[in-house]
Amino acid sequence: MALGTGYDQQGCYLARALEVVGERWTLLILRDCFFGVRRFTDLRDHLDISRAVLTARLDGLVADGVLSRTTVDGHPEYLLTEAGRALWPVVFALARWGEQHVGARHPARVFSHADCGTDVDALGRCPACGTVPGPEDLVVRPGAGANPMRRDDRVARALERPHRLLTRLELAADWT
Incomplete structure (x- = not known):
């Protein structure tokens, strides 16, 4: 068969x-x-x-x-x-799972609650206010640590700066 x-x-x-x-x-x-x-x-x-x-x-x-x-x-x-957008918890959970179980070949991304600036926990919960913010209420930034797989495309360079999810990523025109 x-x-x-x-x-x-x-x-x-x-x-x-x-x-x-x-x-x-x-x-x-x-x-x-x-x-x-x-x-x-x-x-x-x-x-x-x-x-x-x-x-x-x-x-x-x-x-x-x-x-x-x-x-x-x-x-x-x-x-x-x-x-x-309803897939955010799945994407977040898989990323966290990979971070914990597959190995850290590059630093994790850190997500913080835009309203209060507190980093969310591994379940996506904001410890400061007890909510589970949706993706529209999160800011992403690179985590600490070396990144031996550093990419040099314009998206990767833009993601080196904190950025609110779901908003258009500002890609500099001169980053061709």
Whole structure:
């Protein structure tokens, strides 16, 4: 019997969710969208992903209602929809899991509650006010420590500065 390529025969909501977000690259695309990366070329350059694969993933995420596509200044941009933003706890938890169990080849990103400036804990909770802020209420910054995998694309350079999630990442025009 041939190995299947999907989960369509599984009667489970986890399997259905994996049909949408379980392909390689998909969660990294979503991570970058949470960071405020919106343009195709910036996603491609930051992820080192082929044009064909990125196109397929973005088209699928738009079709599944996770991203919306709009045109700004003549360029297509991709924004997280409500369904896409609802994936934040999954993206956050997987990043924290990787940080703890896969090894730290580069420093973690630190997330703080924008309202009070307190770093959130491993569960995404703000210890100062007891809330679990949504991605729109978080600021991300690089963690301390050496980064031997330092990237030099314009998205990576922009992410070296604190930045509020879901807001357009300011990419300097001279960073070509």
